[in-house]
Amino acid sequence: MKIISSYSIKGGVGKTALAVNLAFAFREAGHRTLLIDLDPQGAASFYFRVGSAEKFKMRDARSMAEGLRRNIRESDFPGLDIIPSNLGYRHFDILLDGMAKSRKQFRKVLEEFRPDYDVIILDCPPNITLLSENVFRASDAILVPVVPTVLSRRTFEQLTCFFKDEELPCKALRPFFSMVQKRNKMHREIMGELPESYPGFLTTVIPFSADVEKMGLHRMPLLAYSHACEAARAYRALCDEIFSTLNPQP
């Protein structure tokens, strides 16, 4: 089982679109996939037409796993399940804080799902909290959408500094360019420079696309309603790239 998180401190960079479409692409490739919407805004849940999760008590890792399990909802696409968002998830931090090894507990929770799923995708809230630290330590890959703008570059640099300072697994950090406009000169320049400083950059690029923005109208992943558009192809390519990165051929 591989755990992949979609993370960004900055909002509006295509983080949820990534989580939703990547989950669909993994399911399309035959992997049993679970998408956990950890972002209290619940956009990923909205895209799958799934209501909020029910509240549950969280005393320890086991009861947390049990509560999450009870909230699993099958999406309209067989092979892809969702644990929808709940405002109660903001209490994760308090709960985790009270536990021993409070920075590694979430991995233990997710391990409970190993028999049922091949891939877990986490749509994370855009902040740095104890839950975020747990997600970082639990993930096999932390995908960070970077829009090739000055501000996004600065945010990404802040994140890498934080990883180094806190001795988090920098190798798991896998940035990629998101919402790219090829005709934009600044985009092209930043895309030329940034990967030189950060060799972990994935090669797949997600283009800016009006089709992606229509996800809110369709309330389903882009790959489900616009199978062959450029952005859909890019998400599928990203899925392949991540899969081969996590399962290197001998």
Place this chain on the structure above:
Amino acid sequence: MGSLLKINEGIRLVLPNDLKVSSLQEERHVVFHEQESRTLAFWDTFEWGLWFGGYVLYSYGGVYHLCSREEGWLGAVICEEETGDRRRFWGDFETVSMRTALERTLGLRSLAMVVEGTFHLRLGELRNEAEKIVCRLELSSVSAGREGEEKLLRTCQVLPLRGYEAEAARVVEYLTQRGAKSSGDGPVDVLLRHANNEPQKYTLRPSFGLTKETPAREAIGRIVRTMLEIAVSNIPGILNDLDTEFLHDYRICIRKIRSVLSLVKDVYPAEGTGRMRKILGDLARQTNRLRDLDVYLLARDEYLGLLPPELRPALEGMFEDFSAERDIEVQDTTLKIRAHSNRKLLRKMAVYFSEETAHKPSSSADIPVGPLVFRCIYKRYRKIREIAAGIGTETPDEVVHQLRIECKKLRYLMEFFSELIPGEEGAQMLKMLRRLQGRLGDFNDASVQQKSLLDYWEHKKSGPDVAMGVGGLVSILYHRQQQTRGLIKQSLGEFCGGSTAAAFKNTFKLSDSVSAKSAQ
């Protein structure tokens, strides 16, 4: 299609004819898709090997689908293979998954179509206020054949989605309140019954419902009638040359009937028994050569594998000759079996052993079959021990062959009357006998095969390459035969002494009083 008919999840309901599922739309938001119809051809062997092995094989649009069987419903698809051609044997399939799955259940048996049915499928989705699917429905009706009008069965499978099980439960409740049933035959059951082709267990070792007290003539009559019925059921398969096992089983039935008539004496009048044995002998004889050729051809790959690659092409010619001879022999044999005279012989036997036919009295007709047969079994066992005592490294092949025949007679008796033999001891004795028979069989096969290879060479007078191939194979078979001698000696030791001897004595040797009483 497999996924559409899957039942390993969800709830299957059989619908009454007048229930319209579309009425669900009046109360709930259900979206139905277009109906699609598919005609499926279902395949199995004469023995229903797939059905009783827990599988269903069907073809549709040039693709074979192997599914698990859930009662009379199609279960999950195990494997699929695309093909334009008809597949008869497991070896005709190309994909490893299909070959592996079928090899064990099909063996040497061929596939034949058992029924054809048309499935009309309509998928539906129950959605909530947010238009999210909360339950799936698979409506299906099945009719016989390709364009059957009459709907034999209507079903609805309710497939819950995880986290929305309550919605599915409500649909099930709605339908059951209107007469839907969660039990009953599945679509494949219904199709087979409609075609009057329901799966039946097939065995060469049936039970006859005997007790030790059953009068001997009644017991033997029951055995003969049953075995004759099995023999006759194999005739269509022989005439159509579906696979080699029809002839094999037909011959075994004939041989077994003949054997029981000569082993358990004086049950029917001697003159009639002699006549029936002659008929059985004639029937078996007319199929001898075809069976020999079947045996050679079935062993083709094994034979060729025994030789170094450079000698194989020469021997392939021999198998081609056998194959050509078999084609002619099939025609000859089927002509004989089809002949009026042959059918008359079978009818004569059926009449002779019919329950209605009155026969003259004979000395063992009315005595209880138990003691009578136990005496016969113990006599056979002692005879085997006698022959075994003389077996050594120099014993001629004919004596070993005689021992094999005696073992076969004993085996037939023990199998026919297995209902009278205590379970555990009987199983242990039969296990030992089977092991011995296996080795005697290997010895005999090696001996007969050497002879037939040399006969072929003698008759054919082919070139030196064939001589080398035949010579090479004869040497290997001779070596194999000599090795088997040692194993036979070992098996005989186990079978004729120790606990096996004690078990035979305890089970079958009757006290003098029982023996005298039964003989009266």
